[in-house]
Amino acid sequence: MSWQGKILRVNLTSGEITPEPLNTEWANDYIGERGLGTKYLWESMDPKADAMSPDNVLIFATGPLTGTGASTSGRYAVITKGPLTGAIACSNSGGKFGAELKYAGFDLLLIEGRSETPVYLLIEGDEISLASADKIWGKTVWETDEWIKKQHHNPMLKIATIGVAGERGVRYAAVVNDLHRAAGRSGVGTVMGSKNLKAIAVRGTGGVRVKDPKRFMEVTDEMKNLLAKETGGLTKYGTNAMMDTMQEFGGLPTNNFQQVQFDGYDKVDAKAMLKTDETGHTNLLANKACFGCTIACGRIAHIRKDHFTIQNRKEYWHASGGLEYETAFAFGPVVGVDDIDACTFAGYLMNEHGMDPISFGVTLAAAMELYEMGVITTEDTDGVALNFGNAEALTIMAEKTGKQEGFGEILGMGSRLMCEKYGHPELSMTVKGQEFAGYDSRALQGMGLGYATGNRGACHLKHDTFDVDMDDQTGEGKAEPCKTSQDWTAAVDSSGLCMFTMAAWGAPEFAAQLDADSEGEWTAERLIQSGERIWNLERMFNLAAGLTRADDTLPERLLKDPAPSGTAKGRVNELDRMLPEYYDLRGWNEAGEPTEDTLGRLGLS
Amino acid sequence: MRIQVRVTGHLIDLCSVDAVELPEGASVDDALVALGIPSDQVGLVSVDGEAVPKAKRGGTTLTDGNEMVVMAPLTGG
Numbered sequence: 259m260s261w262q263g264k265i266l267r268v269n270l271t272s273g274e275i276t277p278e279p280l281n282t283e284w285a286n287d288y289i290g291e292r293g294l295g296t297k298y299l300w301e302s303m304d305p306k307a308d309a310m311s312p313d314n315v316l317i318f319a320t321g322p323l324t325g326t327g328a329s330t331s332g333r334y335a336v337i338t339k340g341p342l343t344g345a346i347a348c349s350n351s352g353g354k355f356g357a358e359l360k361y362a363g364f365d366l367l368l369i370e371g372r373s374e375t376p377v378y379l380l381i382e383g384d385e386i387s388l389a390s391a392d393k394i395w396g397k398t399v400w401e402t403d404e405w406i407k408k409q410h411h412n413p414m415l416k417i418a419t420i421g422v423a424g425e426r427g428v429r430y431a432a433v434v435n436d437l438h439r440a441a442g443r444s445g446v447g448t449v450m451g452s453k454n455l456k457a458i459a460v461r462g463t464g465g466v467r468v469k470d471p472k473r474f475m476e477v478t479d480e481m482k483n484l485l486a487k488e489t490g491g492l493t494k495y496g497t498n499a500m501m502d503t504m505q506e507f508g509g510l511p512t513n514n515f516q517q518v519q520f521d522g523y524d525k526v527d528a529k530a531m532l533k534t535d536e537t538g539h540t541n542l543l544a545n546k547a548c549f550g551c552t553i554a555c556g557r558i559a560h561i562r563k564d565h566f567t568i569q570n571r572k573e574y575w576h577a578s579g580g581l582e583y584e585t586a587f588a589f590g591p592v593v594g595v596d597d598i599d600a601c602t603f604a605g606y607l608m609n610e611h612g613m614d615p616i617s618f619g620v621t622l623a624a625a626m627e628l629y630e631m632g633v634i635t636t637e638d639t640d641g642v643a644l645n646f647g648n649a650e651a652l653t654i655m656a657e658k659t660g661k662q663e664g665f666g667e668i669l670g671m672g673s674r675l676m677c678e679k680y681g682h683p684e685l686s687m688t689v690k691g692q693e694f695a696g697y698d699s700r701a702l703q704g705m706g707l708g709y710a711t712g713n714r715g716a717c718h719l720k721h722d723t724f725d726v727d728m729d730d731q732t733g734e735g736k737a738e739p740c741k742t743s744q745d746w747t748a749a750v751d752s753s754g755l756c757m758f759t760m761a762a763w764g765a766p767e768f769a770a771q772l773d774a775d776s777e778g779e780w781t782a783e784r785l786i787q788s789g790e791r792i793w794n795l796e797r798m799f800n801l802a803a804g805l806t807r808a809d810d811t812l813p814e815r816l817l818k819d820p821a822p823s824g825t826a827k828g829r830v831n832e833l834d835r836m837l838p839e840y841y842d843l844r845g846w847n848e849a850g851e852p853t854e855d856t857l858g859r860l861g862l863s
Numbered sequence: 864m865r866i867q868v869r870v871t872g873h874l875i876d877l878c879s880v881d882a883v884e885l886p887e888g889a890s891v892d893d894a895l896v897a898l899g900i901p902s903d904q905v906g907l908v909s910v911d912g913e914a915v916p917k918a919k920r921g922g923t924t925l926t927d928g929n930e931m932v933v934m935a936p937l938t939g940g
Contacts, residue, residue, distance in 0.1 A: 528872075725936065758938065827912075
């Protein structure tokens with residue numbers, strides 16, 4: 259099987275580094291990655307612990323298929339208690355780091371305590387050590403990556419690191435690996451920074467063994483062909499192909515969710531990225547694929563050299579990670595900006611300083627609304643006019659937040675704390691303290707239910723109700739697909755493969771690959787039940803942390819202010835109708851707690 | 864009759880026209896066939912800004928001058 263059978267426990271307080279056997283019983287019940295990491299977290303810490311304290315535990319987990327020959331097998335997840343929400347945080351990333359960790363002989367890293375001084379973890383062959391990060395503390399993601407590789411004379415190291423944002427407590431700091439890929443959401447980089455852990459550098463030269471190599475090759479080849487037939491659009495246009503659909507649909511959050519359509523959408527969408535301008539410049543240069551991926555949805559872009567953002571900054575004249583739908587939404591419509599180069603530059607800054615673009619953009623949008631209301635002025639914002647549509651303000655504030663300078667310190671608090679500070683909590687477009695992604699839940703009702711019940715707060719990646727939401731804009735019948743897809747997504751997130759494969763593969767296709775890979779009989783039914791177990795264990799963590807039914811809600815703007823335009827014009831989100839049905843389907847009581855029967859059925863008693 | 868057409872997302876690769884001529888009484892499904900867009904590659908169709916669910920495409924009759932938007936499915940991301 260493709261498990262290495264070993265985890266690495268790192269106690270940053272004592273400096274002890276201890277290899278331990280993988281708990282295969284837990285791997286059997288929780289698949290791997292997100293699920294297995296959640297089980298280890300549950301068993302390793304008190305959910306009531308402060309997210310920023312040494313008592314929080316930070317886990318890097320691979321899945322059973324990570325590093326194998328299956329398509330998209332580069333995934334790993336970071337699991338911890340989140341500083342934005344006080345809830346469980348699970349953030350998933352691609353790139354090459356996850357596979358490299360497997361090849362270095364470890365299925366999972368469990369990091370406890372807090373180092374007195376900044377350190378980085380090095381796993382290079384047989385050498386495993388904590389080294390001083392004094393010389394890279396205060397450095398960007400990109401500088402850190404370069405320094406560590408030079409320091410160890412090894413350009414093959416794969417590095418997951420935080421930027422300055424994570425060091426200085428931006429609540430939505432990311433862990434960035436391989437320069438442009440990130441475990442971006444929920445502040446997992448903030449927790450890493452609070453532990454004085456700057457980076458993890460890994461070089462692995464081993465491989466993985468699968469249970470039945472011949473069958474594995476046959477199955478994964480078949481799956482790659484299936485994937486190729488269904489994901490051509492994603493390859494050509496990337497995720498930002500959704501921008502014009504959301505515009506036409508009327509679900510494109512604009513100006514802090516005050517509107518649902520944005521006039522300038524076609525200046526920042528996928529077609530705009532492909533368009534060659536009058537100077538011969540095209541924003542998109544190339545696609546980029548993560549480890550083992552046959553989709554290649556990643557974008558590599560560059561900015562016009564005469565653009566105000568970089569005309570005097572040659573260090574940014576290189577190609578770098580380009581816009582995806584969520585970054586385009588977060589730097590475009592939600593802040594009213596239609597300047598593709600400014601949006602691209604803001605994306606660079608997120609990777610360079612290590613921040614979640616969604617949380618940053620939606621927090622800035624709330625600040626812009628506060629500014630236009632007159633609640634804050636240029637005296638608060640370092641002299642910058644924070645009007646919607648101000649592209650210069652976007653890039654200035656992205657940099658200030660990344661470096662934690664001036665008003666950037668306020669933006670680094672996240673939308674909820676910032677809006678509470680200024681006496682307008684109703685302007686925070688969050689659930690449980692985490693900012694919304696680029697889908698307005700007045701148009702996408704099931705998305706709203708998924709946001710409200712998301713275990714890590716508002717998130718579009720932990721369920722999949724797109725089809726039913728597009729076809730019917732009421733709340734009727736949305737609880738069941740929301741619940742079912744949450745369970746299924748939890749299983750996919752735990753496999754080591756990318757959720758974008760869900761466009762082509764259902765449970766039988768995932769099960770066939772996993773069964774050829776891992777010991778034990780893996781069926782579609784077992785995968786789905788494992789996903790439900792994972793979802794409920796995450797819920798149990800949150801309940802133990804102090805969250806309640808009251809946290810399963812949406813901002814009043816989405817519940818009371820009708821969508822002003824689009825195909826859902828006049829609608830509000832029907833959460834009150836959907837939530838009781840959802841709890842019932844889950845086997846939870848009216849307080850949103852799993853019943854004894856539910857826990858027993860899932861082996862969680 | 865002449866129907867104005869817009870498509871979104873990757874559907875631009877299947878349909879590059881901005882209008883289609885159809886016989887009187889044609890439905891949304893008829894229009895999709897005429898445009899060469901497979902029904903299973905469509906997330907939603909709107910006509911003059913009103914959503915037309917999948918089950919109603921066959922029964923929704925178009926009239927001259929309608930503006931039809933054919934939206935690609937959403938996939939998250």
